[in-house]
Amino acid sequence: MIRSRHWFSKTGLWLGLFFLYAPIISMVVFSFNNSRLVTVWDAANSPTLKWYGELFRNEQILGAALLSIRIAAMTATGAVILGTLAGLVLVRFGPFRGRALLSGMTTAPLVMPEVITGLSLLLLFVALEQLIGWPATRDVTTITIAHITFSMAYVTIVVQSRLAGFDNSLEEAALDLGARPAKVFFRITLPLIVPAILSGWLLAFTLSWDDVVVSQFVAGPGSTTLPMVIFSKVRLGVSPDVNALATILVLIVATGVVASSIWMRRQERRREREIQMAVAANK
Amino acid sequence: MARIPPPQPPHHLVEGRLGAWWELFYRYGPPRWSFYVRHAWAGERLVIAVPYLWLLLFFLIPFIIVFKMSFSEVRLAMPPYAPLWEWVSEKAVDVRLNFGNYLYLLTDDLYFSAYLYSLKVAAISTVFCLLIAYPMAYAMARSSPATRNLYLMLIILPFWTSFLLRVYAWIGLLQNNGVINSVLLALGIIDEPITMMQTDFAVFIGIVYSYLPFMILPLYSNLEKHDFTLLEAAADLGAGPVKSFLRITLPLSRPGIIAGSLLVFIPAVGEYVIPSLLGSTDQLMIGRVLADEFFANRDWPVASAVAIAMLLLLMVPIMIFQHFQSRELAGAK
Numbered sequence: 340m341i342r343s344r345h346w347f348s349k350t351g352l353w354l355g356l357f358f359l360y361a362p363i364i365s366m367v368v369f370s371f372n373n374s375r376l377v378t379v380w381d382a383a384n385s386p387t388l389k390w391y392g393e394l395f396r397n398e399q400i401l402g403a404a405l406l407s408i409r410i411a412a413m414t415a416t417g418a419v420i421l422g423t424l425a426g427l428v429l430v431r432f433g434p435f436r437g438r439a440l441l442s443g444m445t446t447a448p449l450v451m452p453e454v455i456t457g458l459s460l461l462l463l464f465v466a467l468e469q470l471i472g473w474p475a476t477r478d479v480t481t482i483t484i485a486h487i488t489f490s491m492a493y494v495t496i497v498v499q500s501r502l503a504g505f506d507n508s509l510e511e512a513a514l515d516l517g518a519r520p521a522k523v524f525f526r527i528t529l530p531l532i533v534p535a536i537l538s539g540w541l542l543a544f545t546l547s548w549d550d551v552v553v554s555q556f557v558a559g560p561g562s563t564t565l566p567m568v569i570f571s572k573v574r575l576g577v578s579p580d581v582n583a584l585a586t587i588l589v590l591i592v593a594t595g596v597v598a599s600s601i602w603m604r605r606q607e608r609r610r611e612r613e614i615q616m617a618v619a620a621n622k
Numbered sequence: 623m624a625r626i627p628p629p630q631p632p633h634h635l636v637e638g639r640l641g642a643w644w645e646l647f648y649r650y651g652p653p654r655w656s657f658y659v660r661h662a663w664a665g666e667r668l669v670i671a672v673p674y675l676w677l678l679l680f681f682l683i684p685f686i687i688v689f690k691m692s693f694s695e696v697r698l699a700m701p702p703y704a705p706l707w708e709w710v711s712e713k714a715v716d717v718r719l720n721f722g723n724y725l726y727l728l729t730d731d732l733y734f735s736a737y738l739y740s741l742k743v744a745a746i747s748t749v750f751c752l753l754i755a756y757p758m759a760y761a762m763a764r765s766s767p768a769t770r771n772l773y774l775m776l777i778i779l780p781f782w783t784s785f786l787l788r789v790y791a792w793i794g795l796l797q798n799n800g801v802i803n804s805v806l807l808a809l810g811i812i813d814e815p816i817t818m819m820q821t822d823f824a825v826f827i828g829i830v831y832s833y834l835p836f837m838i839l840p841l842y843s844n845l846e847k848h849d850f851t852l853l854e855a856a857a858d859l860g861a862g863p864v865k866s867f868l869r870i871t872l873p874l875s876r877p878g879i880i881a882g883s884l885l886v887f888i889p890a891v892g893e894y895v896i897p898s899l900l901g902s903t904d905q906l907m908i909g910r911v912l913a914d915e916f917f918a919n920r921d922w923p924v925a926s927a928v929a930i931a932m933l934l935l936l937m938v939p940i941m942i943f944q945h946f947q948s949r950e951l952a953g954a955k
Contacts, residue, residue, distance in 0.1 A: 348758070352757060358754070362831070445673075450940055453889070453909075485680075549785050552894050573793070
């Protein structure tokens with residue numbers, strides 16, 4: 340009886356995976372299509388790499404991609420620092436005045452509609468400009484600040500759940516032995532949460548790299564990120580070099596995800612082995 | 623804690639032109655430089671203050687500004703709104719609270735129908751997401767740990783690729799001369815292409831597709847913790863699979879269902895990219911209306927009023943989400 344339902348949900352899983360991957364696969368396939376009509380397969384002259392060539396000659400896209408990478412890297416770093424601090428405070432610092440507000444402010448951005456975040460940040464920047472003259476122009480800095488604000492929530496959640504998985508006995512032991520709090524953090528807490536920090540960094544990087552709505556609100560005239568370029572291109576209709584771009588991104592992401600999951604599993608196994616050896620040595 | 627005197631910068635620095643600045647730097651500079659800071663006021667308070675101040679400045683205060691803006695009047699200037707208060711003379715303040723923007727929202731049919739339509743689209747998409755995600759999460763939770771990780775990776779992988787490009791991919795599939803229509807025509811199932819682009823159907827597909835991982839992951843992390851021997855016990859006692867599912871698995875997975883549904887529903891209400899790319903232009907979703915008011919009409923006050931109304935509408939689901947989220951994290955301890 341249970342087996343039969345298992346069969347039902349297995350089919351559901353595979354259909355769902357097909358649903359998730361079919362559009363991506365079609366993009367990859369059509370990126371090798373010779374025809375300018377994106378969805379008509381020109382069997383005589385395909386597969387071809389001409390859209391890839393076109394992509395690499397498109398300076399607007401390349402420049403926007405570089406800008407996006409720069410913003411995403413800065414965002415991820417900032418979000419990891421702030422998010423880790425917030426996660427640490429929420430899990431380890433016990434009750435303090437204003438804790439509820441902090442925890443509310445860290446989870447609300449997870450579900451906040453992007454248009455609202457974008458609008459509110461732009462209005463803040465305009466108000467700040469009138470009050471103190473900064474930011475004089477809306478550029479990379481304003482985009483990065485906006486991205487850090489909505490992506491640090493994700494880092495906080497990841498760090499929080501990782502920290503909650505450890506009890507604080509190690510940290511307390513170190514404090515009892517006379518280590519200063521900062522030393523305890525860098526020598527004990529930080530190494531324990533490195534996987535969470537790494538995945539938080541990647542998550543923030545992706546969120547920033549991907550964002551179009553918030554960027555559209557807070558970007559100035561000279562700072563057009565890659566998603567903004569794609570969005571304006573795609574609104575006018577499909578274009579084959581976007582397919583080529585998507586294929587390259589999918590390739591990079593797939594390699595990265597597979598490599599990191601292998602690395603993480605290896606790391607996890609090594610840690611388990613070390614713990615076992617330590618336990619055996621103490622017997 | 624014993625009071626420690628603030629550190630003093632070396633004499634030649636104090637006597638220099640920037641002496642006062644050096645003293646400040648030594649007192650409040652980066653902790654590495656200043657023993658005093660570390661002992662006198664750093665530590666916990668500083669660690670709390672950094673993320674706190676950031677979120678106050680860039681998350682909470684902006685909402686207050688939006689709220690304020692929703693009461694002001696539009697003006698042809700840069701920035702395009704009239705200030706709420708002005709100093710008339712040294713002692714008198716002229717405050718102009720303008721409820722016109724909200725009245726405008728109530729009287730113009732466009733906004734009301736956009737809100738209703740957004741709620742409808744988000745609700746239907748959430749239900750479809752749940753129907754698709756539940757069997758997937760269930761199958762993942764019931765497979766062996768090694769395959770579980772593989773499935774998890776397969777679910778998360780599309781999420782890492784660009785959201786925008788994944789929505790874009792559906793244009794190629796749904797167009798009149800797109801892949802789906804070509805296949806159906808070639809198979810002889812249909813005689814002429816079905817119009818799928820710029821319909822509600824396309825918007826549902828786009829939302830379900832983009833938000834599916836957000837539904838699967840909370841469901842999976844809930845179902846993974848279930849004790850499946852309960853089902854065996856139920857089977858031994860003569861319950862059929864449907865009955866044991868309805869009586870055991872479904873009630874136990876309620877927190878996962880609620881978390882996943884809210885993670886899909888709330889952002890979907892304000893969705894902007896998906897309806898702009900796949901949806902029709904006759905019936906706008908509220909996120910699109912807000913962006914149009916802002917970018918096309920340059921009416922910042924009305925855009926703010928739309929945002930505040932949307933927030934009020936979503937307040938209850940957001941509160942429920944926060945409640946569950948904090949309980950989930952407290953339970954993980």
